[in-house]
Amino acid sequence: MIRFDHVSKRFDDGTVAVDDFDLEVESHRLVVLLGSSGCGKTTLLRMVNRMVEPSEGRLLIDGVDVATVDPVKLRRRIGYVMQSGGLLPHRTVIDNIATVPRLSGTSRAATRTRAMDLLERVGLDSSLARRYPTQLSGGQRQRVGVARALAANPDILLMDEPFGAVDPVVRADLQQGLLQIQADLAKTIVFVTHDVDEAFLLGDDVLVLRRGAHVAQRGRPDDILLHPVDDFVSSFIGGDRRSLHVERHDDHPTVVDAGGRLVGRLADQPTAASHPIVRENS
Numbered sequence: 001m002i003r004f005d006h007v008s009k010r011f012d013d014g015t016v017a018v019d020d021f022d023l024e025v026e027s028h029r030l031v032v033l034l035g036s037s038g039c040g041k042t043t044l045l046r047m048v049n050r051m052v053e054p055s056e057g058r059l060l061i062d063g064v065d066v067a068t069v070d071p072v073k074l075r076r077r078i079g080y081v082m083q084s085g086g087l088l089p090h091r092t093v094i095d096n097i098a099t100v101p102r103l104s105g106t107s108r109a110a111t112r113t114r115a116m117d118l119l120e121r122v123g124l125d126s127s128l129a130r131r132y133p134t135q136l137s138g139g140q141r142q143r144v145g146v147a148r149a150l151a152a153n154p155d156i157l158l159m160d161e162p163f164g165a166v167d168p169v170v171r172a173d174l175q176q177g178l179l180q181i182q183a184d185l186a187k188t189i190v191f192v193t194h195d196v197d198e199a200f201l202l203g204d205d206v207l208v209l210r211r212g213a214h215v216a217q218r219g220r221p222d223d224i225l226l227h228p229v230d231d232f233v234s235s236f237i238g239g240d241r242r243s244l245h246v247e248r249h250d251d252h253p254t255v256v257d258a259g260g261r262l263v264g265r266l267a268d269q270p271t272a273a274s275h276p277i278v279r280e281n282s
């Protein structure tokens, strides 16, 4: 479990990126932080692996304050996927995936086998293993980024707009890939995006954030879509414009917009069932 215990972050220049943010992310859940640029999403994510230290409050993983854990060791057991992929350009795909397990002392042979398995899991052909990042498409690079984040078999995955830089078709494919990975591996995932459709597709627990990482609304996609708490949320999710409503498709309740486009499937995502989610107003 990840616990943000009333964390705030004021940078040296006085910018308050995060103001008293409080959240528990239960293990094996996928939580989405949704908000527009500059609202503090990345800062929140980076506090989990100590790339940013909170000015106030604490961050706990399974009850342990991360401030007491060596940052290098901490980062080796938390997967992190960035929008840019963050791959090392001078290393092959296979070596990029293998970097963290090798640093952690896993044998070369075992690391290689695992890296090849991960390539397959993220939907890449093994023939790409010897390529360099510049020899891949943007979508392939992001898949390698996901494989690399999974390589040390972390319990936690932090994903910062990981699919933001690819075209919509590739993006949809990557999103489905992540849902499959989550169905198979059940990691604890904190996923950051400013894309409403992406948030509602992936998250069974979505936080809509205002500037300062204030929680405007937290809930399941259907709850937020159909019952936005205020004008800010309504306008941010574009609910008015899109005339969202629920229809049944393939026997699942599904959110559909005015043009008949499927926005997201509701409620029966596996990890949501046993955890009712409360709505919070800021």
Ligand SMILES: Nc1ncnc2c1ncn2[C@@H]1O[C@H](COP(=O)(O)OP(=O)(O)OP(=O)(O)O)[C@@H](O)[C@H]1O
Binding pocket: 011, 012, 013, 015, 016, 017, 035, 036, 037, 038, 039, 040, 041, 042, 043, 044, 194
């Ligand atoms: N190192 C820093 N020094 C000063 N201000 C910073 C620093 N890093 C971030 N900020 C500021 O903190 C606020 C939140 O930034 P953050 O990157 O967390 O937002 P975000 O929601 O992730 O935005 P984006 O989607 O554009 O990445 C912004 O006003 C940003 O300019």
